[in-house]
Amino acid sequence: MDQGNQLFTLALGLIPPWAVDEVQFTAEEKRLDLHVNFPRGSQFPCRVCDQDCPVYDTQEKVWRHLDFFQHAAYLHARVPRVQCPEHWVHLVPVPWAREGSGFTLLFEALVMAIVREMPVLTVARLIRETDQRLWRVIEHYVARAREAAVLSEVHAIGVDETSSRRGHDYISLFVDLEAKRLVFATPGKDAKTFEQFAKDLQAHGGSADTITELSMDLSPAFQKGAAEHPPNAQITFDRFHLMKLINEAVDAVRKGEVYSQPDLKKSRWLWLKNPGKLSAKQNAKLQELLKLQNLKTAQAYQFRLTFQEIFTIQNRHHGAVLLKAWIENAKASGLPPLVKVAYTLINHWDGVLRWFESQITNGILEGFNSLLQSAKAKARGYRTHKNFINMAYLILGKLDLRLPT
Numbered sequence: 001m002d003q004g005n006q007l008f009t010l011a012l013g014l015i016p017p018w019a020v021d022e023v024q025f026t027a028e029e030k031r032l033d034l035h036v037n038f039p040r041g042s043q044f045p046c047r048v049c050d051q052d053c054p055v056y057d058t059q060e061k062v063w064r065h066l067d068f069f070q071h072a073a074y075l076h077a078r079v080p081r082v083q084c085p086e087h088w089v090h091l092v093p094v095p096w097a098r099e100g101s102g103f104t105l106l107f108e109a110l111v112m113a114i115v116r117e118m119p120v121l122t123v124a125r126l127i128r129e130t131d132q133r134l135w136r137v138i139e140h141y142v143a144r145a146r147e148a149a150v151l152s153e154v155h156a157i158g159v160d161e162t163s164s165r166r167g168h169d170y171i172s173l174f175v176d177l178e179a180k181r182l183v184f185a186t187p188g189k190d191a192k193t194f195e196q197f198a199k200d201l202q203a204h205g206g207s208a209d210t211i212t213e214l215s216m217d218l219s220p221a222f223q224k225g226a227a228e229h230p231p232n233a234q235i236t237f238d239r240f241h242l243m244k245l246i247n248e249a250v251d252a253v254r255k256g257e258v259y260s261q262p263d264l265k266k267s268r269w270l271w272l273k274n275p276g277k278l279s280a281k282q283n284a285k286l287q288e289l290l291k292l293q294n295l296k297t298a299q300a301y302q303f304r305l306t307f308q309e310i311f312t313i314q315n316r317h318h319g320a321v322l323l324k325a326w327i328e329n330a331k332a333s334g335l336p337p338l339v340k341v342a343y344t345l346i347n348h349w350d351g352v353l354r355w356f357e358s359q360i361t362n363g364i365l366e367g368f369n370s371l372l373q374s375a376k377a378k379a380r381g382y383r384t385h386k387n388f389i390n391m392a393y394l395i396l397g398k399l400d401l402r403l404p405t
């Protein structure tokens with residue numbers, strides 16, 4: 001064998017009967033074409049029974065391979081079809097590429113490694129391919145890894161929606177709170193998403209029956225979905241979402257008071273941020289405002305701080321007593337936005353109280369959401385839900401992609 005050909009045969013990791021038998025190097029086009037061949041008379045195993053069979057005929061194919069020093073490299077081969085006495089004539093698999101792909105396995109491994117870090121369209125431009133071709137590679141590996149994923153050990157789930165495109169277009173995310181990974185994503189944010197999640201669990205060796213804890217917001221659609229699937233789960237209403245309700249109430253009180261107290265103008269964040277997160281200047285301004293007599297906003301703010309304090313207690317009985325007192329005080333406060341929150345808490349009492357036992361929140365989902373949204377922004381959006389969901393699994397699914405190395 002020619003020494004150059006032998007070198008490329010080794011570099012490609014080819015094993016007999018496959019070997020490089022011709023190398024074409026086109027400097028002007030910055031292109032390298034490697035021709036892979038097998039000796040006349042070689043036999044290949046039947047893909048069904050593994051028995052060595054004679055070659056029936058061949059088909060010319062070409063695959064894009066990793067660049068060699070800025071030269072786009074292509075692998076060419078006549079792929080044999082074998083004739084098995086039992087399983088008739090069929091194409092044999094080649095060791096360097098999966099069936100139907102125009103890329104070698106190593107090229108695909110490189111693609112999968114960089115699309116986690118870089119928008120797909122950017123990668124496509126960089127390697128001079130269309131993004132559609134890359135999305136097909138991503139879809140293949142994500143689908144294969146998800147097929148193999150076992151979800152029988154999932155017990156605690158957090159659910160939330162994330163916006164997938166502009167306006168009111170959502171994807172619901174189901175996250176394993178213990179393993180801290182995305183286990184299911186689906187378009188929409190209605191009750192049906194829970195049914196789809198239950199089906200998907202079943203398809204992966206799990207069961208909706210084994211889900212015992214569920215963390216989510218107060219969305220009526222989610223509550224309706226969760227009431228049916230999973231049947232045994234106890235719902236914890238996420239305390240960050242509860243805090244959001246209270247913050248909105250505090251701000252509503254402030255807005256109602258700003259006409260009679262112009263000092264409250266531009267003070268929105270002073271009341272909503274945690275005291276420890278305020279700058280010295282902001283804190284000084286807040287202390288100034290708190291000195292004003294009979295300020296309703298200050299009263300609402302006090303309710304906010306107390307609520308937050310209650311949600312650090314890790315005892316159900318103790319928490320329930322304090323929360324009931326909070327609700328009674330809020331109802332008697334004469335501040336309509338807080339009265340409204342008090343009734344919301346009463347109407348969702350079991351799920352609100354559940355936190356004192358389960359201690360679960362959607363904290364992980366908040367982080368996941370921001371990772372997804374930043375990837376989406378860098379990519380300037382995803383053309384389809386499917387692309388968005390595949391990227392979500394890739395970034396947050398802790399999938400075993402089993403890539404060739």
Ligand SMILES: [Zn+2]
Nearest residue numbers: 046049084087
């Ligand atoms: Zn056979």
